[in-house]
Amino acid sequence: MDALTIAGIAMQNDMQRMDSISQNLANVMTPGYKRSIPVSRAFADLMGGAASGAAALHDTTAAQVLDTSAGTLRATSNPMDIAIEGNGYFEVATEQGTAYSRQGTLQVDPRGRLCNGDGRALIGLGGEIVIAPGPFSVEADGKVKQNGQTVGQLKVVQFSNPQGLLPMGNGLLAQGDATVSDHNVAARVRTGFLENSNVSSPQEMIRLTETLRHFETMIKVAQGYEDVFQKTVSKLGEF
Template sequence: MRCVRDGREMDLMVVAADAMRQDAARLQGIAQNLSNALTPGYKKQVASTQPFSAQFDAASAAQQFQRASAPLQQMQLDPTAGTLRVTGSGSDVAIDGEGFFELAHPSGPVYSRRGDFHVDSGGRLVGAQALPVLGAGGEIRLTGEPFGISGNGDVTQGGAVVGKLRVVRLARAELLEPVGGGVYALGGATLEDAAVVPRVRIGYQENSNVDTAREMVGMTETVRHFESLQKLMQGYDEVLEKSIRKLGEF
């Protein structure tokens, strides 16, 4: 079974197989979103699919050179802010506007909108995954006394400012790479040079931006699409088998 574009032929089974791989990747993204629907600051993953012409060219090249086709779909983040939830805790903060908190990770700085902070046993202010929160001068160190955070990001303890939350703005934030728990590595995103004046709301947490109802609808649609492609390939195999059997009768 062939299809033709610009004088080039390609087996439709190659197109169907690529589409099934895309469906599988989309289902994996939906499962990830649903499992993190209650994770503060989590940004949902969305599928970015190339136009059919690009898919045809990639699959045609793969068939020509007898190799697996390049990925025709990528999972990207939706960096839009989630709704805010009141917690009443003075150590819970939510970014008001654009930006991400910067955290220290063994592999380098990571970024998050999640602001459920506390002090670890080493006296460091930490956030998601117990990663140290970075301030203007590096890690923010505290004692065992109560601490507070003001709306401009100042961290105070004992009546003195001991640090300031570092909030950064990212270009192409949709290209951040998830590392789990609402935390993201830089990936294909870039840090903007312009400094961001922190604006945070105390006693709030930012919810994930996952719409569970929409994700369930997307899962149903994707499963049905996958099943229809599966039936197409099964039908093609049956036709091919019958054709071979007929030829054997001559």
């Protein structure tokens, strides 16, 4: 693997990091958002791929890994806002199938279903939760009560490897390679709170600066290699 190829791979990964940083910064105020972290292949693995053939060099892009650490809870005093304190994800019905989310903005659609802020139905232990017109409350254990009666209970799912979840946009996550845990979920539902994004703006700005400087350095490496190549060809042409 020559220096030009190495520089090209590095710049490609830098562009992916830029996309990740831009996505994170755009969602710094999105409740429950989990930041994305690009992870590049080890240099030794790249060298091994080069030795095994050119086809292996196509698999050089950085993998996107979720930072599933919890964000801080922000009090809103709105009974239609809920947050999970501890591990776990709300289960949401989407057109693509079951999804998971830490966002807890609630609403009731015209059919009486308890939904998230985007109008997608939240799944309870017995399926969709249907609420009659009028006020309701969500208890710490996820039970939804109305007029003193339990009308449903929110399903809170825990994963043994939540890093395997895949972003779907709008704060939703597909199961991907994540495995549902068999253990009891140690989580508490807090009413009147929303979970903040776990993105740190200063940290992302530092990553942005580092990535830009690295990209500029790789451009200089590629230009230097090209200059050496052109000079070599010119010298050979003199003979």
